[in-house]
Amino acid sequence: MSHEAENKLPTKLWGGGRSPFNVEYGKLMMWIFLLSDAFTFSALLIAYGSTRSSFPPAPVHEAIAFGSHVHEGELAKYFTPSTQGVQLAPGIQPHWPSPDLVFNHFPFLHGHHLPLLFVSLMTFILIFSSVTMVLAVEAGHRKEKKEVAKYMYWTIAGGIAFLSCQAWEWTQFITAGASLTSNPFGPVAFADLFFIVTGFHGFHVLSGVVLNIVITSNVVRGTYERRGHYDMIEKIGLYWHFVDLVWVFVFTFYYLI
Amino acid sequence: MSNVASENMHHDDHVHHKQSFISKYVFSMDHKMISKQFLVTGLIMGLIGMTMSVLFRLQLAWPEKSFPIFDTLFGKWSTDGHISPDFYMALVTMHGTIMVFFVLTAGLSGTFSNLLIPYQIGCRDMASPFLNMLSYWFFFLSSCILMSSLFVQTGPASGGWTVYPPLSALPKAMPGSGAGMTLWLVAMIFFIGSSLLAGINYVVTILNMRTHGLTMTRLPLTIWAFFFTAVLGILSFPVLLSGSLLLVFDRSFGTSFYLSEIFIDGQALANAGGSPILWQHLFWFLGHPEVYIIILPALGITSEVVATNSRKPIFGYKAMIGSIMGIAGLSFFVWGHHMFVTGMNPLAGSLFMFITFLVAIPSAVKTFNYLATMWRGNIKFTPAMLFGIGLVSLFVTGGLTGIFLGNAALDIPLHDSYFVVAHFHIVMGSSAIFGLLCGIYHWFPRMYGRMMNPQLGYLHFWMSLIGVYMVFFPMHFMGLGGVPRRYYAFTAWDQFAIWNDMNIFITYGAIIGASAQLIFLYNFIYSIFWGTKSVQNPWQSNTLEWTAPQEQIHGNWPGEVPQVYRWPYDYSRPDAEADFVPQNVPDDVVPVGWVHAPKGKKDDKI
Numbered sequence A: 001m002s003h004e005a006e007n008k009l010p011t012k013l014w015g016g017g018r019s020p021f022n023v024e025y026g027k028l029m030m031w032i033f034l035l036s037d038a039f040t041f042s043a044l045l046i047a048y049g050s051t052r053s054s055f056p057p058a059p060v061h062e063a064i065a066f067g068s069h070v071h072e073g074e075l076a077k078y079f080t081p082s083t084q085g086v087q088l089a090p091g092i093q094p095h096w097p098s099p100d101l102v103f104n105h106f107p108f109l110h111g112h113h114l115p116l117l118f119v120s121l122m123t124f125i126l127i128f129s130s131v132t133m134v135l136a137v138e139a140g141h142r143k144e145k146k147e148v149a150k151y152m153y154w155t156i157a158g159g160i161a162f163l164s165c166q167a168w169e170w171t172q173f174i175t176a177g178a179s180l181t182s183n184p185f186g187p188v189a190f191a192d193l194f195f196i197v198t199g200f201h202g203f204h205v206l207s208g209v210v211l212n213i214v215i216t217s218n219v220v221r222g223t224y225e226r227r228g229h230y231d232m233i234e235k236i237g238l239y240w241h242f243v244d245l246v247w248v249f250v251f252t253f254y255y256l257i
Numbered sequence B: 001m002s003n004v005a006s007e008n009m010h011h012d013d014h015v016h017h018k019q020s021f022i023s024k025y026v027f028s029m030d031h032k033m034i035s036k037q038f039l040v041t042g043l044i045m046g047l048i049g050m051t052m053s054v055l056f057r058l059q060l061a062w063p064e065k066s067f068p069i070f071d072t073l074f075g076k077w078s079t080d081g082h083i084s085p086d087f088y089m090a091l092v093t094m095h096g097t098i099m100v101f102f103v104l105t106a107g108l109s110g111t112f113s114n115l116l117i118p119y120q121i122g123c124r125d126m127a128s129p130f131l132n133m134l135s136y137w138f139f140f141l142s143s144c145i146l147m148s149s150l151f152v153q154t155g156p157a158s159g160g161w162t163v164y165p166p167l168s169a170l171p172k173a174m175p176g177s178g179a180g181m182t183l184w185l186v187a188m189i190f191f192i193g194s195s196l197l198a199g200i201n202y203v204v205t206i207l208n209m210r211t212h213g214l215t216m217t218r219l220p221l222t223i224w225a226f227f228f229t230a231v232l233g234i235l236s237f238p239v240l241l242s243g244s245l246l247l248v249f250d251r252s253f254g255t256s257f258y259l260s261e262i263f264i265d266g267q268a269l270a271n272a273g274g275s276p277i278l279w280q281h282l283f284w285f286l287g288h289p290e291v292y293i294i295i296l297p298a299l300g301i302t303s304e305v306v307a308t309n310s311r312k313p314i315f316g317y318k319a320m321i322g323s324i325m326g327i328a329g330l331s332f333f334v335w336g337h338h339m340f341v342t343g344m345n346p347l348a349g350s351l352f353m354f355i356t357f358l359v360a361i362p363s364a365v366k367t368f369n370y371l372a373t374m375w376r377g378n379i380k381f382t383p384a385m386l387f388g389i390g391l392v393s394l395f396v397t398g399g400l401t402g403i404f405l406g407n408a409a410l411d412i413p414l415h416d417s418y419f420v421v422a423h424f425h426i427v428m429g430s431s432a433i434f435g436l437l438c439g440i441y442h443w444f445p446r447m448y449g450r451m452m453n454p455q456l457g458y459l460h461f462w463m464s465l466i467g468v469y470m471v472f473f474p475m476h477f478m479g480l481g482g483v484p485r486r487y488y489a490f491t492a493w494d495q496f497a498i499w500n501d502m503n504i505f506i507t508y509g510a511i512i513g514a515s516a517q518l519i520f521l522y523n524f525i526y527s528i529f530w531g532t533k534s535v536q537n538p539w540q541s542n543t544l545e546w547t548a549p550q551e552q553i554h555g556n557w558p559g560e561v562p563q564v565y566r567w568p569y570d571y572s573r574p575d576a577e578a579d580f581v582p583q584n585v586p587d588d589v590v591p592v593g594w595v596h597a598p599k600g601k602k603d604d605k606i
Ligand code: HEM
Pocket: B050, B053, B054, B057, B092, B093, B095, B096, B097, B099, B100, B104, B159, B160, B161, B162, B421, B425, B428, B429, B430, B433, B471, B484, B485, B486, B487, B510, B513, B514
């Protein structure tokens, strides 16, 4: 039937009998899925924004006090240790902590105040893995199996590196006393939202890594070579870039602002 | 491009191959079977939801009277034939959830989108039959989980179908906040999965797989309605997903997204910093589009049925599409009208109010177009047509009270009163149920190859119409009189005693309405097996589903899929022999450009 369709009839873009976007259904589905997933993340970020705006921002003096170096004594001015972990010292208003002061560690560089350096590295890794994904898609257009596989390996490595970094950062934060019910740096909502937002994003990265592995193994086994095209790489590529884009928003809203 | 097209235009090898019982009836990937699965599951859920409403109506009418049936059915949730207050709330919550989500979202759009999208756009099946099957099974699983919550020790969720925190966020708040609430959330998460899978499939199928010649402006209005229904679901359900996720964390992991400064039994809880209003925003961002997810398919079905049975082209086809788009677009900016009493900024309240009023415009356009289509038409009063007309009636009645409630100044006293119950039951509940029934009567021959008994259909219609108006019309006055919703009895307040007789009247209405549905159910089941055999195009309709052979085959059409030359509303054309011209009749048999394009304007062809 499709042959008849192609041969007999001229087709207008929206005239039926073809995809108006020149894409096969799977890719269109991926686009629409990503659109809906964007709404999932937006809802979380809006929850974050509205919660955060109900707290006073970090006062300037705190930033100055901690800005140079974190001293134990300085900390004690604001926080008192208690049986349930560290708590806000009496008389100190809970305000939204400045992420610069919470996320200022770097592996092996203990004791240095390095605000957001580590998370910047994570961001770089993830964006880099998007670049390798683009290269894999491009290699797929040239139908060069080896190349596709190579860039997919890099992408997977990037994803795993990002997840490992995230694990390290979570560990840091948790060992500092943070959990879903406590936060030594300020309101517990800060910790809750941190875990939920970055956790939900991390879950997306993890799913992406798993899918990438499945697809790469198909590449290696020649599935797409036999199929004659590497559309699958494009579809998973869309997903991967989306997850990357979401991280840019998370990074901006959660860490930078 | 060419391989893209061939890939889209489905694999002909699907057409003939043998299937086992399991792959044909259970894990079917055929849109026609999935449609029946949605319908039957939806009807069962509807029966359960309806039974619940009749039961709690009995208590509302005769609060002093003892009904032994409550003891039998509800066990420890009933004492001396009275439903306990907790369980009354649980029943109301389950009734609302079942009706809104399981019957009128999945049941309605699952049935008819699945049945009609492939048929009416002339393709062999959904873009992804597999995801389509998955969507049904997610829905089925979700229904089972929700039903199982009726049997847990602390009872089902009972904080209302909107599950506002803190009642929904603190497992200890009341019995229904315990395991029942958890199951509600789990069911909802599966439900959202189902509706996303389905919606993505519908949208892609409609965009990519229309047959040759079926431009967007030749689509039947049913398809336009299903399209925007799916779009609404795709954009709004994810927000409920995020909201539910946060609620799960609040319930189970001690977070405080929705909680702040709470006392239980005089004990201060540790939760701080969250806001229950946040849930309301996230919920109603879904919740308002949700009411259009419910009503749009019903309106689409009505458009089709009214045009066919008036033997006239639909009036204002493009205006109909425009108003569907308008309604869909506006529905994302009005959610605040459910939250006027939260103490929102008056400026925000005014904006929500203004945008809400704007919705009246496209709604009125649709109503007038139905009336104009019927105007001086050669109306065939089939049961489907009656339900279509009934829908228009209900849509007007309920729409008018929407203008009351959209006004913040009026909503503040009316909120949480029976006025609201009356409004949403008429405009969304009953009219969408009428749309569902309208669709069932109309497409029953297409689904089962037999006709439903029209006499029973008429009886069903008139009893339903009378029942609905008896139940919900008086509720407006009760609401204006200050009677609050979600109360298990009003015996403790003298000022409500004047409504006692009215409550009895309403319950009689509910019994009439419910009995009508039993007649329908009998007719439905009987006709599946023993109804008179139908002909291929019993309503002499123009759309493509009636060009497919009577016996249902995998792939819908035995040879090539039909090609489309015209819009679907060429009824009663004086230049044609029959009073209908199906979409696949070529231009040289009956010229295309007659009704909706001026003569000679031939560029409308492909
Ligand atoms: C058989 C016909 C029906 C009857 C007699 C009926 C009756 C009722 C009554 C008496 C209430 C509770 C009022 C209260 O105590 O606050 C209620 C609640 C509700 N009903 Fe219906 N109903 C029917 C059909 C439907 C349908 C078709 C829908 C679909 C939209 C629906 C949706 C709801 C919702 C959303 C609620 C609110 C639940 C809540 O408060 O959380 N009902 N119904």
